[in-house]
Amino acid sequence: MSEILDAPATDTAMVRVSALTKSYGGGASWLSRLGKGGPSTLKALDGVDLDLRPGEILALVGESGSGKSTLAKILVGSTTPTSGDVSYRGASAPSHRDRETSRRVQMVFQDPYSSLNPRLTVGRMLAELLLLHRIVPRREVRAESIRLLNLVGLEEEVLGAYPSQFSGGQRQRLAIARAIAVRPDVLIADEPVSALDVSVQATILELFTSLRAELGLSILFIAHNLAVVQHLSDRVAVMYLGRIVEVADTREIFARPRHPYTRALIDSIPRMREASVNDAFELDGEPPSPYHVPAGCRFHPRCALAGDACRATDPPLLQVGPAHLSACLKADELAAIPLPDPAQELP
Amino acid sequence: MSVEGGSAPLSVQDLTIGLRRPGGRSVAIVEDVSFDVDPGQRLGIVGESGSGKSLTLRAVAGLLPRGVEVLSGRVEFGGRDLLTMPAKDRRALMGPEIAMIFQEPMTALNPVMRVGDQIAEGPRRHLGLSAKEARELAVSMMARTGIPDPARRAKAYPHELSGGLRQRIMIAMAVSCGPRLLLCDEPTTALDVTVQLQVLKLLEKLCDDTGASLVFVTHDLAVVNQTCSELAVMYAGHIVEAGGVKDTFRQPRHPYTRALLESAPDFDHPERELIPIPGFAPNVADRPSGCPFAPRCGYVRDHCTEAVPPLEEVIPGRLAACFESDRLVEVLA
Numbered sequence: 001m002s003e004i005l006d007a008p009a010t011d012t013a014m015v016r017v018s019a020l021t022k023s024y025g026g027g028a029s030w031l032s033r034l035g036k037g038g039p040s041t042l043k044a045l046d047g048v049d050l051d052l053r054p055g056e057i058l059a060l061v062g063e064s065g066s067g068k069s070t071l072a073k074i075l076v077g078s079t080t081p082t083s084g085d086v087s088y089r090g091a092s093a094p095s096h097r098d099r100e101t102s103r104r105v106q107m108v109f110q111d112p113y114s115s116l117n118p119r120l121t122v123g124r125m126l127a128e129l130l131l132l133h134r135i136v137p138r139r140e141v142r143a144e145s146i147r148l149l150n151l152v153g154l155e156e157e158v159l160g161a162y163p164s165q166f167s168g169g170q171r172q173r174l175a176i177a178r179a180i181a182v183r184p185d186v187l188i189a190d191e192p193v194s195a196l197d198v199s200v201q202a203t204i205l206e207l208f209t210s211l212r213a214e215l216g217l218s219i220l221f222i223a224h225n226l227a228v229v230q231h232l233s234d235r236v237a238v239m240y241l242g243r244i245v246e247v248a249d250t251r252e253i254f255a256r257p258r259h260p261y262t263r264a265l266i267d268s269i270p271r272m273r274e275a276s277v278n279d280a281f282e283l284d285g286e287p288p289s290p291y292h293v294p295a296g297c298r299f300h301p302r303c304a305l306a307g308d309a310c311r312a313t314d315p316p317l318l319q320v321g322p323a324h325l326s327a328c329l330k331a332d333e334l335a336a337i338p339l340p341d342p343a344q345e346l347p
Numbered sequence: 348m349s350v351e352g353g354s355a356p357l358s359v360q361d362l363t364i365g366l367r368r369p370g371g372r373s374v375a376i377v378e379d380v381s382f383d384v385d386p387g388q389r390l391g392i393v394g395e396s397g398s399g400k401s402l403t404l405r406a407v408a409g410l411l412p413r414g415v416e417v418l419s420g421r422v423e424f425g426g427r428d429l430l431t432m433p434a435k436d437r438r439a440l441m442g443p444e445i446a447m448i449f450q451e452p453m454t455a456l457n458p459v460m461r462v463g464d465q466i467a468e469g470p471r472r473h474l475g476l477s478a479k480e481a482r483e484l485a486v487s488m489m490a491r492t493g494i495p496d497p498a499r500r501a502k503a504y505p506h507e508l509s510g511g512l513r514q515r516i517m518i519a520m521a522v523s524c525g526p527r528l529l530l531c532d533e534p535t536t537a538l539d540v541t542v543q544l545q546v547l548k549l550l551e552k553l554c555d556d557t558g559a560s561l562v563f564v565t566h567d568l569a570v571v572n573q574t575c576s577e578l579a580v581m582y583a584g585h586i587v588e589a590g591g592v593k594d595t596f597r598q599p600r601h602p603y604t605r606a607l608l609e610s611a612p613d614f615d616h617p618e619r620e621l622i623p624i625p626g627f628a629p630n631v632a633d634r635p636s637g638c639p640f641a642p643r644c645g646y647v648r649d650h651c652t653e654a655v656p657p658l659e660e661v662i663p664g665r666l667a668a669c670f671e672s673d674r675l676v677e678v679l680a
């Protein structure tokens with residue numbers, strides 16, 4: 001599928017995944033061996049190609065349960081793909097990561113509660129990491145820890161505290177401090193700001209932007225809040241049911257979505273001023289089961305534009321404009337339907 | 348389903364929550380918080396991370412974490428004080444009358460019980476349904492929160508579900524008994540916006556159809572705008588501003604609210620710079636004297652650090668705890 005990626009011939013991606021699949025469950029179930037209860041494998045990822053370019057902030061958005069966290073966990077090596085390839089700077093990443101590779105690709109998990117060791121104080125947690133990866137000499141550990149905490153909007157006095165003593169948002173900031181402590185090249189951030197108040201969120205977004213500018217950090221940013229995505233990211237990839245269905249530059253994708261699912265997302269964004277939800281692209285129908293992916297286009301049962309071809313053909317992710325990929329057979333038809341202008345909806 | 352005699356379903360008065368330290372000294376984390384919620388009304392609580400939003404909800408639900416206690420105040424539900432009623436009576440209200448959706452679903456779900464059974468437990472116990480009926484209700488509640496293939500998902504354990512699916516399990520559990528008061532702590536942050544819209548409409552419908560009241564804690568100001576009519580803004584354990592959502596967003600009268608709005612991304616104004624609030628939130632153990640926001644406030648004057656500004660009506664229908672509220676007259680775009 002590499003001909004559809006608009007990267008130059010030399011591999012310039014920081015991280016690239018190709019034809020990635022991940023299934024859960026399956027063979028082991030006696031029900032499936034008896035042929036009862038339907039298929040028991042769940043396809044969390046069903047053929048994903050994506051590259052993260054050096055120094056870019058790429059947002060990964062989409063349906064709950066579409067496989068975003070699964071993809072992230074494969075990228076940091078905390079779970080293995082069923083098939084497909086992950087490469088890091090052009091070299092295939094071993095399924096068992098050495099310490100150096102795991103340092104370079106860091107992750108902030110979606111649920112900070114379960115990802116922080118409850119028995120370590122914040123100071124101990126940071127010190128162990130800084131020493132293990134030889135980031136600073138022992139005598140500078142304390143100063144470096146304080147610098148990291150300040151970066152995420154926390155103060156020195158939290159060094160002696162345990163994770164349970166923090167609020168949800170404070171814990172998320174600890175998780176971010178821990179990830180950037182080891183000076184990674186790539187940061188995979190799974191909903192890093194959704195638990196934060198908007199002021200701290202603005203600080204973290206600014207932090208991500210400056211880490212990118214100063215350290216050339218590449219960031220894969222998983223988020224549901226599309227106002228945040230619009231603000232922060234350079235490019236956006238949209239997932240639906242285990243596939244990437246659209247990729248484009250941020251400005252382009254919000255101005256000219258070329259997949260009906262992206263369009264439904266945009267039309268569902270809660271707005272700060274008037275309630276401007278547009279019913280035309282509101283999704284109806286049952287969301288499909290990842291156990292039985294619909295034939296043809298996986299989005300067709302819920303799509304306002306679906307036609308006969310959509311029920312028969314599984315559309316590949318193809319170029320539909322400069323640096324714009326879509327997996328929709330009617331991408332051109334969709335382009336002709338204008339987006340609502342929020343300014344015109346004011347009463 | 349409305350409550351007779353003018354007593355709001357939920358009335359919180361001067362609620363102070365904190366830690367009781369050995370030797371009788373106590374540290375207040377949430378201080379003198381008061382608010383009422385009418386039948387069918389939807390109140391949004393926003394504010395700083397660590398300001399006490401979750402503790403306030405948990406105090407109402409009687410589910411404070413170990414070591415944290417209500418130090419003073421009243422929490423009335425349908426005219427009865429929840430804090431002084433026997434623990435048994437209070438527990439009996441949880442589920443059929445008051446339900447809560449937690450911020451971190453993983454900590455609230457039982458990891459070794461199938462999610463469908465967890466949802467069915469309440470209806471079986473409180474609505475007198477048979478095991479089979481309760482299971483069917485569980486599956487239909489799951490479907491209403493937009494969970495695909497609900498009958499099969501009902502048999503899953505929490506760790507087998509994505510973050511958003513787990514959150515919808517919590518929501519299905521909370522609404523399954525048709526409560527009169529629904530306490531939501533960031534119920535939709537893990538959901539994609541199409542599902543979020545569906546869930547918000549479900550909650551709205553529950554309020555409109557049954558007169559249930561909603562208290563909705565979130566950081567997403569756009570969600571508050573879309574879902575709630577009333578707003579309370581918390582900072583450092585206090586409510587610093589309260590009023591109608593639309594009016595307050597248009598013309599905030601407390602500098603913290605204003606700063607919050609200026610730091611929030613607005614999808615319709617992508618070019619606007621996000622301005623974080625300078626400095627750090629105060630540590631609960633040593634709050635500054637005077638207004639807790641003073642060290643970070645752009646409107647601060649000498650008297651602000653001398654006394655704590657009371658929460659007062661500054662314009663009809665709006666309360667603000669700021670000595671300088673009159674200077675905040677600008678209407679935000």
Ligand SMILES: Nc1ncnc2c1ncn2[C@@H]1O[C@H](COP(=O)(O)OP(=O)(O)OP(=O)(O)O)[C@@H](O)[C@H]1O
Nearest residue numbers: 024044064065066067068069070507508509510511
């Ligand atoms: N350990 C597991 N066992 C079985 N199924 C799993 C497991 N982990 C994830 N899944 C399933 O794989 C699919 C993808 O999950 P994933 O967590 O990647 O979704 P997501 O896009 O991150 O969703 P969300 O936005 O809700 O976090 C979901 O259907 C989920 O239920």
Ligand SMILES: Nc1ncnc2c1ncn2[C@@H]1O[C@H](COP(=O)(O)OP(=O)(O)OP(=O)(O)O)[C@@H](O)[C@H]1O
Nearest residue numbers: 165166167168169376396397398399400401402412
């Ligand atoms: N179990 C506990 N023991 C001691 N202090 C606690 C405990 N739980 C919370 N706190 C403290 O109480 C304060 C309020 O916490 P709370 O969880 O109510 O904040 P919040 O407003 O919900 O924040 P967030 O938006 O980050 O979820 C925080 O400063 C926190 O450190």
Ligand code: SF4
Nearest residue numbers: 297300303310328329
């Ligand atoms: S291919 Fe057809 S069904 Fe799929 S998204 Fe496009 S129009 Fe809809």
Ligand SMILES: [Mg+2]
Nearest residue numbers: 068069110510
């Ligand atoms: Mg996820």
Ligand SMILES: [Mg+2]
Nearest residue numbers: 168400401450
């Ligand atoms: Mg909270």
